[in-house]
Amino acid sequence: MSDTAPASAAAPAGEARSGLRAVVLSGGLNFEREVSLSSGTQVVEELTRAGLDAEIRDADPDLLPGLAASPADAVFIALHGATGEDGALRAVLEMAGVPYVGSPAAACRLAWDKPAAKSVVRAAGATTPDWVALPHSTFRELGAGAVLDLMVARLRLPLIVKPASGGSALGVQKVSSVEELPAAMVSCFAYGDTVMVERYIEGTELAISVVDLGEGPQALPAVEIVPASGVFDYTARYTPGLTEYHVPARVSDDVAARAAALAVQVHQALGLADLSRTDAIVSPDGAVHFLEVNVSPGLTETSMFPMALEAAGFDLGEVFAQLLGRRAASAH
Amino acid sequence: MPARFLMVTPGRLLLGRVGEATTPLPTLVKVPTTPSGSPAGSGQPGTHLTHGAHPHVVPRHPRLDPLADRYAARTHGMKSSEIRALFSVVSRPEVVSLAGGMPAVTALPLDAVGSMIGELVSGMGAQTLQYGSGQGDPRLRERICDVMALEGITDASPSEVVVTVGSQQGLDLVTRVFCDPGDVILAEGPSYVGALGVFQAAEARVRHVPMDEHGLIPEALEEALVDCRANGDRVKFLYTVPNFHNPAGVTLSEPRREAIVAIAEKHDLLIIEDNPYGLLGFEHEPMRALRARNNQRVVYLGSFSKTFSPGLRVGWVLAPLAVREKLVLATEAQVLCPPSLTQYAVARYLDTQPWREQIKLFTELYRERRDATLESLAALMPAGTAWTRPDGGFYVWLKLPHGLDAKLMQPRAVNAHVAYVPGIGFFADGNGREFMRLSYCYPEPDQIREGVRRLARVIEAELDLHSTFDTVDTGTFRAIARPGAGDAAETIVGPANSDTYEDRR
Numbered sequence: 001m002s003d004t005a006p007a008s009a010a011a012p013a014g015e016a017r018s019g020l021r022a023v024v025l026s027g028g029l030n031f032e033r034e035v036s037l038s039s040g041t042q043v044v045e046e047l048t049r050a051g052l053d054a055e056i057r058d059a060d061p062d063l064l065p066g067l068a069a070s071p072a073d074a075v076f077i078a079l080h081g082a083t084g085e086d087g088a089l090r091a092v093l094e095m096a097g098v099p100y101v102g103s104p105a106a107a108c109r110l111a112w113d114k115p116a117a118k119s120v121v122r123a124a125g126a127t128t129p130d131w132v133a134l135p136h137s138t139f140r141e142l143g144a145g146a147v148l149d150l151m152v153a154r155l156r157l158p159l160i161v162k163p164a165s166g167g168s169a170l171g172v173q174k175v176s177s178v179e180e181l182p183a184a185m186v187s188c189f190a191y192g193d194t195v196m197v198e199r200y201i202e203g204t205e206l207a208i209s210v211v212d213l214g215e216g217p218q219a220l221p222a223v224e225i226v227p228a229s230g231v232f233d234y235t236a237r238y239t240p241g242l243t244e245y246h247v248p249a250r251v252s253d254d255v256a257a258r259a260a261a262l263a264v265q266v267h268q269a270l271g272l273a274d275l276s277r278t279d280a281i282v283s284p285d286g287a288v289h290f291l292e293v294n295v296s297p298g299l300t301e302t303s304m305f306p307m308a309l310e311a312a313g314f315d316l317g318e319v320f321a322q323l324l325g326r327r328a329a330s331a332h
Numbered sequence: 333m334p335a336r337f338l339m340v341t342p343g344r345l346l347l348g349r350v351g352e353a354t355t356p357l358p359t360l361v362k363v364p365t366t367p368s369g370s371p372a373g374s375g376q377p378g379t380h381l382t383h384g385a386h387p388h389v390v391p392r393h394p395r396l397d398p399l400a401d402r403y404a405a406r407t408h409g410m411k412s413s414e415i416r417a418l419f420s421v422v423s424r425p426e427v428v429s430l431a432g433g434m435p436a437v438t439a440l441p442l443d444a445v446g447s448m449i450g451e452l453v454s455g456m457g458a459q460t461l462q463y464g465s466g467q468g469d470p471r472l473r474e475r476i477c478d479v480m481a482l483e484g485i486t487d488a489s490p491s492e493v494v495v496t497v498g499s500q501q502g503l504d505l506v507t508r509v510f511c512d513p514g515d516v517i518l519a520e521g522p523s524y525v526g527a528l529g530v531f532q533a534a535e536a537r538v539r540h541v542p543m544d545e546h547g548l549i550p551e552a553l554e555e556a557l558v559d560c561r562a563n564g565d566r567v568k569f570l571y572t573v574p575n576f577h578n579p580a581g582v583t584l585s586e587p588r589r590e591a592i593v594a595i596a597e598k599h600d601l602l603i604i605e606d607n608p609y610g611l612l613g614f615e616h617e618p619m620r621a622l623r624a625r626n627n628q629r630v631v632y633l634g635s636f637s638k639t640f641s642p643g644l645r646v647g648w649v650l651a652p653l654a655v656r657e658k659l660v661l662a663t664e665a666q667v668l669c670p671p672s673l674t675q676y677a678v679a680r681y682l683d684t685q686p687w688r689e690q691i692k693l694f695t696e697l698y699r700e701r702r703d704a705t706l707e708s709l710a711a712l713m714p715a716g717t718a719w720t721r722p723d724g725g726f727y728v729w730l731k732l733p734h735g736l737d738a739k740l741m742q743p744r745a746v747n748a749h750v751a752y753v754p755g756i757g758f759f760a761d762g763n764g765r766e767f768m769r770l771s772y773c774y775p776e777p778d779q780i781r782e783g784v785r786r787l788a789r790v791i792e793a794e795l796d797l798h799s800t801f802d803t804v805d806t807g808t809f810r811a812i813a814r815p816g817a818g819d820a821a822e823t824i825v826g827p828a829n830s831d832t833y834e835d836r837r
Binding site for chain 2: 027029030031033034037058060136139140144170171182183185186187189190191192226240241243244245246301302
């Protein structure tokens with residue numbers, strides 16, 4: 001949890017931080033490499049514009065020797081997927097004494113595990129669709145037919161089938177009939193050994209970003225997502241023009257307030273720091289349901305975290321630089 | 333600009349804190365400040381900005397692309413895809429890539445080529461750095477005729493040759509010159525993915541014609557042609573890669589070459605013969621090109637990408653004079669002229685370097701890699717897997733055990749650090765799910781063996797998964813129905829899909 005000086009006490013722009021050296025981690029060896037490379041490029045451009053000396057690096061065998069030979073004041077993690085979000089790399093950075101922007105390793109490990117994160121968020125009092133998460137071995141041992149039957153009986157169609165970890169909607173499918181379910185399970189298990197099946201909630205999709213510039217976590221305007229195809233999948237996310245984004249979301253003030261409160265609640269319940277993005281859905285009765293949280297939200301040109309910052313009147317580079325400056329300062 | 337942050341109320345841009353959800357929440361808005369620190373503009377902090385509408389923020393178009401409604405219909409297929417995303421990891425050294433068809437250019441005499449290109453600039457810059465002829469450098473066109481003679485094309489005149497920016501541009505030119513939207517192109521199933529992209533851009537429809545281990549099946553070609561014409565379709569040409577096919581790896585047999593040329597003659601069919609790999613055979617001398625058998629019904633595409641360098645982007649089209657004239661006009665409209673420097677580089681390379689010996693060196697290297705691939709596949713692949721045995725070129729075409737889908741399996745392969753190209757990309761009609769293309773041209777033999785080992789484990793894990801879910805038929809469940817999966821069981825190479833191509837394009 002971030003508890004350093006408030007934003008007003010942060011170094012004035014362009015002065016103390018002008019000499020700061022930032023390493024932006026981008027790439028990684030997983031499905032979200034391309035998105036990460038795009039995020040990383042964007043962050044480097046923004047940090048450079050804000051007056052920092054920013055360099056992009058991959059999470060590869062050259063990283064630790066490179067950081068040892070030429071230490072960074074702080075690292076900005078623009079890695080998505082397991083490399084950036086499961087906490088492992090952050091644990092290594094902690095061991096190496098390298099300050100970084102973002103949530104600590106232990107919190108990431110929790111958030112990365114979507115079913116575990118849902119448990120924590122539900123225990124904290126938030127609403128989240130019912131779910132079950134099972135490994136392949138359970139289906140093999142107990143018989144897939146019986147387990148799937150139970151799943152449908154309990155959760156009811158339609159269902160969302162998604163990998164228990166991972167982002168960018170990779171492997172996520174909506175299942176409307178029982179006939180589709182086994183095939184959906186097969187393709188989802190290609191992404192990982194555990195699949196989460198969740199009750200589908202019809203409604204307005206929102207992405208609520210949270211940023212903490214020293215005064216505690218603050219929710220940014222919710223982004224409302226309206227994919228042309230009806231499904232916010234990988235293609236809809238990263239092809240400009242295929243999805244409409246409304247910022248702020250076209251919801252009542254009351255719903256917007258509850259969505260904002262949910263995102264902050266999630267951020268705090270999971271022990272996240274600096275920045276996060278909560279995906280939620282507003283059902284017709286106005287309830288805001290937590291779906292998942294991303295500790296390393298996409299920062300590409302079509303991503304929702306930068307969109308929300310911009311809509312709130314923030315300058316991306318300034319915010320990234322402040323986050324970095326605070327981490328660098330707290331290390332000294 | 334120096335900035336500070338103000339809390340502004342009320343508004344719809346909300347700052348949330350737990351426990352405050354029932355009351356209107358303040359808005360977090362950044363207000364630019366003047367050097368003295370007071371907010372820009374007049375008024376008091378917290379009162380002059382409402383609803384978070386910062387005067388300097390340009391509203392975004394809700395679709396992030398203000399031109400979204402103006403694109404041509406044919407560009408709607410241009411989207412980000414999961415497959416592309418998965419491919420981004422291929423560049424990492426931990427991943428064995430059996431995906432890309434990159435020639436082994438490091439086997440070239442790089443120093444000699446470097447000196448040669450340097451001299452072309454320092455000694456002949458006035459020509460090599462200048463615009464050139466739209467049809468291409470005459471000297472290079474002469475040398476291209478020498479190269480084509482190796483495959484039996486002995487009657488070609490330099491005046492019939494158009495130099496292009498790789499044979500890819502040649503294919504694009506030919507397609508633009510011949511095809512209107514809705515026209516039908518016959519092509520092998522599977523077909524080179526870059527050709528399918530060109531055909532799609534031209535809004536042509538592709539009808540796939542099945543192949544087997546001897547290449548395109550003449551009877552199937554004739555049947556498809558007659559069928560299309562009976563339906564009133566305008567069939568503009570047959571597109572074929574007769575040698576060491578991409579992706580199938582097979583070569584059109586001698587009798588079939590004769591049969592296909594005869595069908596073209598009988599049915600007044602134009603053939604586009606795409607031949608980038610013809611000189612890269614492992615077992616025998618190059619086969620006689622289709623163009624060597626008929627100089628009026630065959631337009632021939634050639635390339636230096638596999639025999640010299642893909643980075644130079646030099647290819648060519650050999651076409652009857654009337655067609656050549658249209659191609660020259662089309663290429664001038666597109667690129668004015670092919671790059672002078674790279675044309676000179678290829679011509680000088682052919683003049684001064686032992687290029688035939690270099691091709692032998694390439695084929696030896698690729699043969700070794702092909703052997704490593706086939707040996708590993710034979711040793712490691714689970715039952716039910718089948719593959720082609722190329723005697724030249726870059727590719728093996730692999731058919732997965734029944735029910736497996738190479739595209740859906742791709743994430744598991746990425747996790748296992750091995751990459752391939754799913755077969756679906758080589759069909760214009762959505763078929764080919766149970767196939768994949770393996771390229772052996774780039775990785776070293778040891779890497780290939782490791783890559784095949786990883787791939788075998790991936791397939792086994794996928795089979796295990798299918799054994800759990802494919803047999804689900806209790807309660808309300810049924811086994812997974814996979815339309816089309818059973819259709820191709822008879823052939824290693826690919827389905828014909830004769831009934832479905834129109835609807836699925």
